[in-house]
Amino acid sequence: MSFALFAIGVTALLLAVNAHAPRHSAALAVPSFFAGWLAIELAPHLLVAEAVGIGLTAAYGGLGAWPGWAGLGAGLVGMAGTAATIVASRRTVVTLRECGAPMEIDPSETRKTSRYPISHLVLPPLCLIPRRGVRVHRNVEYRREGRLRLKLDVYRPASSGERLRPGVMQIHGGGWVIGDKREQGLPLLNHLAVHGWVGFNVNYRLSPKATWPDHLIDLKHFIAWYREHAAEYGADPDFLCVTGGSAGGHLAAMVALTAGQAEYQPGFEDADTSVRAAVPFYGVYDLVTPGLWPAPMGATALMQRMVLKKSFTEDTEAFVKASPIAHLRPDAPPFFIVHGSHDSLVPVAEARRFAERLRETSRSPVVYAEMRGGQHAFDVFPSYRTARVVEAVERFLTGLHRQHAEGVQGHAEGARRPSVPGEITDSVDGGPVG
Structure with a gap:
């Protein structure tokens, strides 16, 4: 002994x-x-x-x-x-309070349901079971071409509402080669559904069978499908956000930053593929720049042989175009970037640099929350840290949705409400809220 x-x-x-x-x-x-x-x-x-x-x-x-x-x-x-x-x-809650996110906090109500259930923290496998008040539609087909069948799971409130609800797309990670909609994003999707969101956990083609940008094209097909079918699941076709972790974080950022780019929408170039906000978790944002990695991510065998299937030295431009940091633009949607300080797969410096560069370019809010002590894929388990982050993401996205709803209502009432020239808006982390 x-x-x-x-x-x-x-x-x-x-x-x-x-x-x-x-x-x-x-x-x-x-x-x-x-x-x-x-x-x-x-x-x-x-x-x-x-x-x-x-x-x-x-x-x-x-x-x-x-x-x-x-x-x-x-x-x-x-x-x-x-x-x-x-x-x-x-201490994660302290980190999030200091990040300056436009949280949805209504003083007129206690929001008792906003807290993540303690039972899930004690028994993590409970996150695999839909929470009370959540209805799940599994294996909904969103793309069919020849033998290709791509499916998703829908997480929605069990009760129907009078108005269409905001939607969110969840993109799983797995290094672009593995992963499935049943494995990731479940704590977040369940929590959002409890608070009136409709979540779509989306599968996409994986490498090595798929070659970049097949993964991104599939996700844009989903957005086009969402515009046509969202109302069938109680979701608002005009309000969709995107989230994902690791490779899913990379794809979420690419989705948000390449709206309407024809090369990623072959055959449906005119489709509206914009999103209202992006929440990438521990994503890969730069495949080319050395220094943040022992070697550039694009130079790895994974990216060269399985994902892009191109030589990094002979076709560096292809790896540049596959990097979210190369698509920064002033009209980018709001971002809430989440990363763990102890991430051993994607260095935290990668997220810090992306957030800094995006803030320099975008007119929208760019919030960066660094989870002190957090590892890669920390949110797969419903841990205490996951609970606090999930709650923060819900408040951030709900705040943006409320601003959108008020803006739509204000536009409709424009004939009755005089405009205010030079009106000053609040700001969050250097970007306008509205």
């Missing part, structure tokens, strides 16, 4: 060290991510497991020899590190 206690203690210590100082080298980035992902976002559960494991092995003879005592010491230090991870996660 002494060696068992030693193994448990050392494992606890290594998990804590990796959670606070993830590895970024080519060989260790992926295992460091998986270990950190679990240890950070499921830290309360890990802490309980460590305490039980160390306590039981110590009680049943684990301290009978020196390896056991060494393991106990390592385990206690590791548990302290895990506890510190929990404290850092619970």
Whole structure:
């Protein structure tokens, strides 16, 4: 039992060290991510497991020899590190309050349902089950061409409303090669549906079978489909936002920044593919610029051989065009960029630079929220950090929708309301709110 206690203690210590100082080298980035992902976002559960494991092995003879005592010491230090991870996660609410987002806060109501359910934090698998008051339509086909069948899941309020509800498209990640609509974005889509949104969790073609920009073209096909069919699911065809994580964050940014670009809309060039806002999570925004990565993302075998299927050195321009940072424009929609400071797959500097450049260009709000201690894909689990971020995204998007609704109403009442020349609008992080 002494060696068992030693193994448990050392494992606890290594998990804590990796959670606070993830590895970024080519060989260790992926295992460091998986270990950190679990240890950070499921830290309360890990802490309980460590305490039980160390306590039981110590009680049943684990301290009978020196390896056991060494393991106990390592385990206690590791548990302290895990506890510190929990404290850092619970400070997420402070980070979001300081980010300056135009949150939807109505003083006339308590918004009791705005808080993420504690039961999901205790039992994370509950996020796979639709929340009370949410209805899900699965495997709705949105594109059919030959043998191609692309489907989505719809998350909507169970009760029908008098007015059409705002819509949001969720794009899953997976390095452009794996992933599915059933796996990601569930905490956010459920929470938005509880608050009157209609969410569309969309599948798209994956590499290596698909070649860039097939992925983006598919998502624009969805937007064209949404304009025609949104009302069938109680959604407003004129109000659609986009979100996604990792490769989905890259695609969400590309969707938001390339509205109406004919080369990404072959055969439906005239379709309106604009969105009202974008919320990319831990996305890839620049495939070309060195410095943020050990090597440019575009130079990796993944991008050259499987996604773009082009040589980075011989056709660098193709990788430039596939980078959201190359499509910045003054009329970009509002952005809420979310990234974890301890991301071992996509360096946090990538998001900081994108947010800074977008703020310099866009006339719309650009909000950047950095999750201190957060790993890549942190929002897959309904952790404490996920709950706070999901709540913030809901308030941000609902605030934008309210502004849109008031603007539509104001336009309709324009004949009765005199205009105010030179009227000053509020601003958020250097961009106008309206």
